[in-house]
Amino acid sequence: MIEIQIDSLYNENKVEDRKQPLLQNKEREMNEINRTTTFKSVEGKVVIVTGASRGIGKAVAEIYGANGMKVVCAARSVEQGQAVADAICENGGEAVFVQTDCSDTKQMKKLVDTAVSHYGRLDGMVNNAGIGQGGTPLHEYGMEDYENIFDLNSKGVFAGMKYAAEAILRSHSQGGFLINVASIAGILPQRGQALYTATKFGVVGMTKAAALDYAPYNITVNAICPGYTKTSIFGDAPEQAMAFFAKDCPSGRMGEPKECAYLALFLASDMARYITGAAIPVDGALSAGSKNVSHWKHPEILE
Numbered sequence: 001m002i003e004i005q006i007d008s009l010y011n012e013n014k015v016e017d018r019k020q021p022l023l024q025n026k027e028r029e030m031n032e033i034n035r036t037t038t039f040k041s042v043e044g045k046v047v048i049v050t051g052a053s054r055g056i057g058k059a060v061a062e063i064y065g066a067n068g069m070k071v072v073c074a075a076r077s078v079e080q081g082q083a084v085a086d087a088i089c090e091n092g093g094e095a096v097f098v099q100t101d102c103s104d105t106k107q108m109k110k111l112v113d114t115a116v117s118h119y120g121r122l123d124g125m126v127n128n129a130g131i132g133q134g135g136t137p138l139h140e141y142g143m144e145d146y147e148n149i150f151d152l153n154s155k156g157v158f159a160g161m162k163y164a165a166e167a168i169l170r171s172h173s174q175g176g177f178l179i180n181v182a183s184i185a186g187i188l189p190q191r192g193q194a195l196y197t198a199t200k201f202g203v204v205g206m207t208k209a210a211a212l213d214y215a216p217y218n219i220t221v222n223a224i225c226p227g228y229t230k231t232s233i234f235g236d237a238p239e240q241a242m243a244f245f246a247k248d249c250p251s252g253r254m255g256e257p258k259e260c261a262y263l264a265l266f267l268a269s270d271m272a273r274y275i276t277g278a279a280i281p282v283d284g285a286l287s288a289g290s291k292n293v294s295h296w297k298h299p300e301i302l303e
Contacts, residue, residue, distance in 0.1 A: 041175065041270035043068035046119040048111060050102050050160060051129030053080035055231035056181055059261035060126055061085075065093030067265060072115040074100040075129070102129040103151040108159035112167050121171035124268055125164035127157045128181040130199075132233040138194040146195055153199035161210060161221075168219055176219035177268050180207050181260070184227045187279060188287045200225075204279045211277030220276040222267050227283025229255040250291060251284030 047064055051057035053075035065071045065088030073088075073095055075081035081097045088095035096118060100111045116122050130153045133145060161178055168176040185193055186200030204223050211221040228245040246254050260282050266272050281287045 039067045039265060039269050039271075042265065042268050044070065045123040045173075045175065045268065046070045046072070046115065046121050047124040047126065047268065048072040048074060048115050048122070048160075048164065049126045049128060050074045050100065050111075050156075051181075052084055052097075053077045055233070056226065056229065056257045056260045057126070057128040058084050059257035060128065060264045061095065062088060063258070063261040063265050064268070065089075065095050066091065068093070069268070070119050071095040072111070072118070073097045074102065074111050076101050102127075102156040102160065103148075105155065105159040108156065109163050112160075112163040116167050116171070121173070122164060122167040123171065123173045123175060124168070124177040124179070125160055126179045126181065126264060127160040127203075129156060130181065130233075133196050134190070134193040136192055141195055149195050149199055153196070154202050157203050158206060161206065165210070165214065165219065169217065174218065175268075175270060175273065176214075176217070178207075178210065178214075178219065178221045179264055179267055180204075180221075180223045182207070182223040182225045182279060184225050184281055184283045184287045186223070187225055187281060207279060208277045215276055218273070220267065220273065222272075222276060223279040224260050224263055224267075225279050225281045225283065225287070226260050227255055227281065227286040229257060229260065229282075231257060249284045249286050250288070251286075253284065255282060255284060 042064070047069050049057055049061045049064065049071060052061040052071075052073035057075070061071050061073050061084055071085070071088060071093070073081050073085045075084075075097075076099065078097075078099050081099065085095040085097040098111050098114050100107050102108060112122065112125075131149060133149050157180055161180070164178060168178075180203050182203040183196070183200040185197045186204040189197045204225070207221055207223040214221055228249055234242065234245075242254070246252060263280060263282055267275065
């Protein structure tokens with residue numbers, strides 16, 4: 001009887017021993033599923049967001065901070081930029097502010113160096129800082145207009161990509177990413193927007209070329225192309241103009257900065273590791289094609 005009990009206990013132990021690896025494998029599988037189908041994969045990533053004091057940059061910085069990323073907020077305005085970083089920290093996130101004029105390449109290098117010095121690494125960068133300029137035919141722009149917009153929208157983005165890519169490579173990031181906030185003007189030119197369009201086409205082009213450069217090193221490079229979005233880029237545009245923008249969009253409204261931020265979060269996550277070299281519109285179908293007259297045979301479906 002004693003021998004039977006010992007054998008029974010031995011067999012039970014063998015079953016438990018066999019279960020352990022299975023349970024461990026199952027736990028690993030569940031962790032992997034959780035990491036790749038939620039935004040847990042972004043937790044702890046160090047990211048720089050330029051133009052973080054307002055608009056799309058502010059929305060991106062906030063959503064990154066809310067999802068556990070370590071955010072380096074960059075902007076020219078100390079008061080506004082520091083307020084964004086402080087708000088992220090007050091809401092349980094982690095962020096610092098670095099005053100930066102993104103049209104100055106030396107300051108862009110210093111920004112990246114500061115981020116790496118503070119956090120010990122860099123995993124991603126969102127080049128969002130930019131200015132709008134438009135409403136006049138090409139010949140009415142001055143050379144100063146050309147230099148001002150290209151310094152920030154083109155040279156500043158190049159500097160951000162260059163120095164960030166170097167830092168991400170040195171950090172041996174397992175989920176590195178570069179995101180450039182371009183515009184639908186980089187996909188669909190508009191009258192009166194010659195210089196702005198040129199800079200945004202350039203950003204989209206740099207994005208695609210850099211995606212080819214860094215694809216072998218698991219660094220994704222993508223562009224977000226906002227349509228009419230409620231940001232300060234519209235300045236003091238009158239209500240009549242804002243109403244036109246909303247009506248011109250097939251969705252019948254202007255976008256919110258957070259709608260671009262949601263895409264930025266996805267592109268920073270492991271769910272988007274096979275998406276690179278893309279220029280993704282967030283524009284309510286504005287760049288999908290031209291509107292035309294159409295007649296519904298059964299409009300009662302909307303009732």
